[in-house]
Amino acid sequence: MNIVACVKQVPDTEALIKVKADGSGIEEGGIKWVMNPYDEYGVEAALKLKEANGGEVTVVSLGPARAMETIRTALAMGADKGVHITIDAVDEYNTAAALAAAVKEINPDIIFCGQRAIDDDSAQVGSILAELLGIPQVTIVTGLTVADGKAKAIKPIEGAQLVIESPLPCVITAQKGLNEPRYASLPGIMKAKKKPVDVKDAAALGISVEPKAKIIKMTPPPERAPGKIIGGDDAAVKAAELAKLLREEAKVI
Amino acid sequence: MAKGVWIVAEQRGGALRKVSFEIASAARKLADELGEEVSAVLVGSGVEGLAPELAKYGVDKVYLADDAIYADYTTDAYSAAVAKVVKENDASILLLGSSVQGKDLGASLVGKLATGMASDCTELKIDGGKMVAIRPMYAGKVFAEVGIESYPQMATLRPNVFAAVENAKAGEVVKFDAGIPADALKTKVLETQQDASGKIELTEADIIISGGRGMKGTDEYKILEELAGLLGAAVGASRAAVDAGWKPQSDQVGQTGKVVSPNLYIACGISGAIQHLAGMSSSKYIVAINKDEEAPIFAKADYGIVDDLFKIVPELTAAVKKML
Numbered sequence: 170m171n172i173v174a175c176v177k178q179v180p181d182t183e184a185l186i187k188v189k190a191d192g193s194g195i196e197e198g199g200i201k202w203v204m205n206p207y208d209e210y211g212v213e214a215a216l217k218l219k220e221a222n223g224g225e226v227t228v229v230s231l232g233p234a235r236a237m238e239t240i241r242t243a244l245a246m247g248a249d250k251g252v253h254i255t256i257d258a259v260d261e262y263n264t265a266a267a268l269a270a271a272v273k274e275i276n277p278d279i280i281f282c283g284q285r286a287i288d289d290d291s292a293q294v295g296s297i298l299a300e301l302l303g304i305p306q307v308t309i310v311t312g313l314t315v316a317d318g319k320a321k322a323i324k325p326i327e328g329a330q331l332v333i334e335s336p337l338p339c340v341i342t343a344q345k346g347l348n349e350p351r352y353a354s355l356p357g358i359m360k361a362k363k364k365p366v367d368v369k370d371a372a373a374l375g376i377s378v379e380p381k382a383k384i385i386k387m388t389p390p391p392e393r394a395p396g397k398i399i400g401g402d403d404a405a406v407k408a409a410e411l412a413k414l415l416r417e418e419a420k421v422i
Numbered sequence: 423m424a425k426g427v428w429i430v431a432e433q434r435g436g437a438l439r440k441v442s443f444e445i446a447s448a449a450r451k452l453a454d455e456l457g458e459e460v461s462a463v464l465v466g467s468g469v470e471g472l473a474p475e476l477a478k479y480g481v482d483k484v485y486l487a488d489d490a491i492y493a494d495y496t497t498d499a500y501s502a503a504v505a506k507v508v509k510e511n512d513a514s515i516l517l518l519g520s521s522v523q524g525k526d527l528g529a530s531l532v533g534k535l536a537t538g539m540a541s542d543c544t545e546l547k548i549d550g551g552k553m554v555a556i557r558p559m560y561a562g563k564v565f566a567e568v569g570i571e572s573y574p575q576m577a578t579l580r581p582n583v584f585a586a587v588e589n590a591k592a593g594e595v596v597k598f599d600a601g602i603p604a605d606a607l608k609t610k611v612l613e614t615q616q617d618a619s620g621k622i623e624l625t626e627a628d629i630i631i632s633g634g635r636g637m638k639g640t641d642e643y644k645i646l647e648e649l650a651g652l653l654g655a656a657v658g659a660s661r662a663a664v665d666a667g668w669k670p671q672s673d674q675v676g677q678t679g680k681v682v683s684p685n686l687y688i689a690c691g692i693s694g695a696i697q698h699l700a701g702m703s704s705s706k707y708i709v710a711i712n713k714d715e716e717a718p719i720f721a722k723a724d725y726g727i728v729d730d731l732f733k734i735v736p737e738l739t740a741a742v743k744k745m746l
């Protein structure tokens with residue numbers, strides 16, 4: 170099988186995020202960059218399919234020079250080759266358009282994305298990619314089997330779980346629960362250094378970027394007013410005080 | 423020129439979901455400011471009867487695609503139908519709920535309509551005749567103002583954040599046929615497995631009581647469930663509790679779980695790790711019950727009690743019982 174996994178490099182979830190003074194973006198100094206956690210599930214699913222069916226896994230990432238580290242991480246996990254698209258951050262549509270151009274050349278049977286990137290939190294790119302490639306999609310997937318040219322995916326929705334069938338090729342966006350991503354082994358890390366990575370810019374992909382969305386400005390989140398700690402020794406008295414505040418002051422119960 | 427504020431009404435099993443009224447009300451507000459109409463796209467099978475409910479929340483026109491092929495939500499069928507009617511009418515603004523369905527449908531429409539969309543917004547405004555959407559990024563560590571450079575200007579709205587306000591309008595029904603050839607539909611819903619009935623969905627709950635590692639086990643959640651039963655609340659969990667196997671993944675609140683915005687969020691035995699806060703910091707009121715006064719959750723809490731949750735929660739239940 171010919172398999173693609175799209176991986177985005179994002180700040181570690183513990184990272185202290187500070188908005189630049191002019192609101193144009195975030196301060197990147199001191200940030201530890203990692204593979205988007207949902208993309209780890211996608212890479213793992215891709216590797217499992219390759220192990221079961223043979224074939225090749227290509228990882229594709231769009232981003233600045235540092236995105237190469239994330240491609241190498243996926244290669245160290247066991248992916249075979251990489252494509253690094255050297256376009257600076259663009260909006261969701263243009264990100265998907267660039268990925269689509271790169272993916273078309275690979276002509277895969279199945280494409281994995283994460284359900285959402287944990288930095289920009291858009292949860293859009295996988296779906297747009299499927300539309301631009303003209304293939305079906307199943308998003309937010311927690312279980313997957315692939316056989317006879319079809320994918321059968323489990324998708325949790327509010328209050329229920331759906332079992333959805335889609336013909337291949339299709340885009341699957343991975344959710345926690347899909348699998349347990351493996352760690353890169355030491356030999357894996359050594360081998361990854363020699364695996365091929367194609368570096369492509371917009372011209373090489375034959376695309377031009379026409380912005381569809383723009384960030385006007387970024388601000389720190391609104392401050393919450395300091396809260397009230399209900400003191401005292403008697404649990405019953407404190408609990409009664411809390412109930413009273415929730416009913417009379419906050420009016421939420 | 424692109425004109426009109428549009429929404430996609432979300433229904434499941436023949437009933438409108440609460441988020442539909444929230445987006446209708448948000449759309450009404452924008453439309454009044456622009457002096458334009460609100461149109462809702464309603465897709466389903468046997469759903470015409472829902473149009474008057476939308477009208478109640480400020481919808482002028484309901485574009486209805488009613489057909490057996492829409493009995494189950496599938497991305498390909500629904501996005502083809504919505505894309506067609508929105509394109510034909512040259513919509514200026516298009517809003518959806520940031521629910522599981524709305525996210526999926528919205529992002530597909532971005533692809534089909536070649537436009538931009540601000541996801542999971544918590545505020546919308548009009549500036550110079552254009553929509554400006556405000557949305558949390560980086561797990562709520564940053565808020566961004568986003569503008570869309572093409573049409574329709576799309577946004578998905580975080581459930582439970584925008585108030586549903588009654589404001590009756592005509593709700594004139596306009597039927598349309600998207601003319602989707604059956605062979606264009608690639609995906610099929612093979613099965614729907616319902617969760618235990620009566621469970622309140624976390625993302626829609628007005629009150630959530632969550633338990634973390636401090637709960638110590640599955641059975642101990644009974645004390646939270648009892649209080650939840652009294653308040654009509656949903657019960658959530660931290661990842662530590664999910665990883666310990668006490669609660670299913672679908673109950674997890676946080677960066678790798680659900681993002682919730684209830685009126686009241688009561689965190690019991692939850693330390694308040696940044697990844698947990700990412701999922702609940704837009705709650706209107708936050709209560710922390712934790713025996714460690716240094717726990718970071720207290721910095722986000724409107725009300726806090728530093729004590730053993732196993733003492734406080736049963737007393738709180740007793741106090742609420744007396745009150746209600």
Ligand SMILES: Cc1cc2nc3c(=O)[nH]c(=O)nc-3n(C[C@H](O)[C@H](O)[C@H](O)COP(=O)(O)OP(=O)(O)OC[C@H]3O[C@@H](n4cnc5c(N)ncnc54)[C@H](O)[C@@H]3O)c2cc1C
Pocket residue numbers: 175176177178194195205207208211229230231232258259260261262264268281282283284285286287288289290291292293294295382383384
């Ligand atoms: C410095 C900076 C400036 C920005 N400027 C703008 C701007 O001017 N206008 C604007 O609209 N947005 C801007 N963005 C945000 C940008 O829009 C998003 O990174 C992009 O749209 C993708 O959205 P997302 O990351 O939320 O992906 P999601 O849609 O949440 O991602 C889902 C999945 O798609 C795949 N994916 C997403 N992105 C990539 C990628 N780069 N490479 C490979 N796979 C990927 C992954 O599998 C991921 O799990 C900026 C971001 C940064 C960091």
Ligand SMILES: Cc1cc2nc3c(=O)[nH]c(=O)nc-3n(C[C@H](O)[C@H](O)[C@H](O)COP(=O)(O)OP(=O)(O)OC[C@H]3O[C@@H](n4cnc5c(N)ncnc54)[C@H](O)[C@@H]3O)c2cc1C
Pocket residue numbers: 182206633634635636637659660661662663674675676677678679680690691692693694695696697698701711712713714717729730731732
């Ligand atoms: C990539 C990534 C994604 C993550 N995503 C999520 C996510 O989506 N959601 C999430 O929740 N976490 C997430 N985490 C995990 C997060 O970092 C924390 O580990 C987790 O939230 C801790 O859960 P907790 O507060 O229940 O446990 P702890 O941090 O162990 O806190 C338990 C608390 O209970 C208190 N306590 C103990 N006993 C009692 C008692 N009897 N009475 C009162 N208080 C008591 C303690 O004082 C302590 O504060 C993620 C982590 C990573 C790295």
